[in-house]
Amino acid sequence: MQNKVLVWDLPVRIFHWLLVVAFLVAYFSEDDFLTVHVWAGYLIAGLLAFRFFWGFTSNSYARFANFICPLGESKDYFIQVIGLKAKRYLGHNPAGAVMIVLLLISLLLTVISGLAVYGADQGAGPLAGIVSSVYEDLWEETHEFFANFTVLLIVIHVLGVLLESFVQGENLVRAMWHGYKNTNDESKE
Helix, strand or coil: CCEEEECCCHHHHHHHHHHHHHHHHHHHCCCCCHHHHHHHHHHHHHHHHHHHHHHHHCCCCCCHHHCCCCHHHHHHHHHHHHCCCCCCECCCCHHHHHHHHHHHHHHHHHHHHHHHHHHHHHCCCCCCCCCCHHHHHHHHHHHHHHHHHHHHHHHHHHHHHHHHHHHHCCCHHHHHHHCEEEECCCCEC
């Protein structure tokens, strides 16, 4: 018997899709549209602050404590997915948990290094006057590395969502849009 259950609440879904748009805008507006790039970065910073807050105060599926697990469990789960025999989770599965942590860390480092570049190069933003222009190239390289690393993580994330959708026979993209997933007796909550 299957019933629908709200897994991804509205704040998580708004966060997710705004983050997608903000990252795309920031990534593709880099030098030619610096003001747009900077404001997209500020939006990402605000979204990250919200997600860290929501990860400690939200419902059971979005709360960090309810899906972050040991790396060994994530590795075992990934092996099960490759073998097309993975256990179904209503919320984040162990491989998804690792991806969320990696994405949040990479995005945070992208934002911090971006603020440092903006402060060093333009003398603007919250780090203006704090970050020396002597290290501008280092900050620029760091910012570009983490932005590109985030792109790599996004590609892996999308491929993982598609693979998981196939293995579990459910459309996870649609679930992230409307928030609901089907539940059954084998699901881990």
